[in-house]
Amino acid sequence: DQQVKQNSPSLSVQEGRISILNCDYTNSMFDYFLWYKKYPAEGPTFLISISSIKDKNEDGRFTVFLNKSAKHLSLHIVPSQPGDSAVYFCAASYTGTASKLTFGTGTRLQVTL
Amino acid sequence: DSGVTQTPKHLITATGQRVTLRCSPRSGDLSVYWYQQSLDQGLQFLIQYYNGEERAKGNILERFSAQQFPDLHSELNLSSLELGDSALYFCASSVLSSGNTIYFGEGSWLTVV
Numbered sequence: 200d201q202q203v204k205q206n207s208p209s210l211s212v213q214e215g216r217i218s219i220l221n222c223d224y225t226n227s228m229f230d231y232f233l234w235y236k237k238y239p240a241e242g243p244t245f246l247i248s249i250s251s252i253k254d255k256n257e258d259g260r261f262t263v264f265l266n267k268s269a270k271h272l273s274l275h276i277v278p279s280q281p282g283d284s285a286v287y288f289c290a291a292s293y294t295g296t297a298s299k300l301t302f303g304t305g306t307r308l309q310v311t312l
Numbered sequence: 313d314s315g316v317t318q319t320p321k322h323l324i325t326a327t328g329q330r331v332t333l334r335c336s337p338r339s340g341d342l343s344v345y346w347y348q349q350s351l352d353q354g355l356q357f358l359i360q361y362y363n364g365e366e367r368a369k370g371n372i373l374e375r376f377s378a379q380q381f382p383d384l385h386s387e388l389n390l391s392s393l394e395l396g397d398s399a400l401y402f403c404a405s406s407v408l409s410s411g412n413t414i415y416f417g418e419g420s421w422l423t424v425v
Contacts, residue, residue, distance in 0.1 A: 233413060242314065242402055242416035243355070288355065292412075299345060299368045300414055304354040 202226045203291050205303035212310055218276040220306050222289035229291040234274045237286045279310045316417035318403050324423045330391040333420045337384055337405030344386040345414055346378055350399040393424045
């Protein structure tokens with residue numbers, strides 16, 4: 200049962216344009232959401248997070264939006280840069296007694312010149 | 313550099329053998345997580361320890377075991393290795409046991425031949 204889903208395995212965006220990566224979840228108990236970026240043969244790097252009490256969190260070029268009613272979150276990257284080319288994972292957790300991050304399957308973003 | 317250290321970075325071993333992967337968490341982090349990433353797969357949660365105690369268990373095979381020591385470093389033991397165990401094994405750490413950001417190490421590449 201895939202509780203966190205990233206339905207787009209890949210996305211190609213031109214440099215300077217906006218990249219929008221989407222993520223859906225099914226577990227309504229999730230209350231903390233994160234995005235990680237991963238280059239080949241490296242560990243995932245934390246990008247940005249959002250608590251369920253918010254609907255938007257911004258950090259530089261990265262903004263995460265959360266729509267709790269739709270159980271959907273998205274990551275916007277503006278403007279996209281070639282160095283943003285990587286695999287992006289969304290993850291979710293809940294402040295339960297034994298929670299851990301549940302990851303989506305990832306979206307490979309390619310930013311072209 | 314996330315501050316999470318994993319050794320070895322690369323390991324090649326034969327089927328039926330046993331290996332131990334080691335992880336030192338970030339300074340001050342009490343929680344350690346192990347994840348597995350096979351080719352073209354997402355990050356699969358294996359197990360979590362918090363301050364020396366097992367806190368959550370995921371899709372960890374019975375042939376695999378882990379522990380967290382008093383100095384908070386952790387080891388993942390993989391035994392009776394099979395070809396399908398070839399994967400990238402990530403350790404991550406966090407301050408709390410749930411509902412927070414976790415930081416990943418660079419991973420240990422295991423190849424079973």
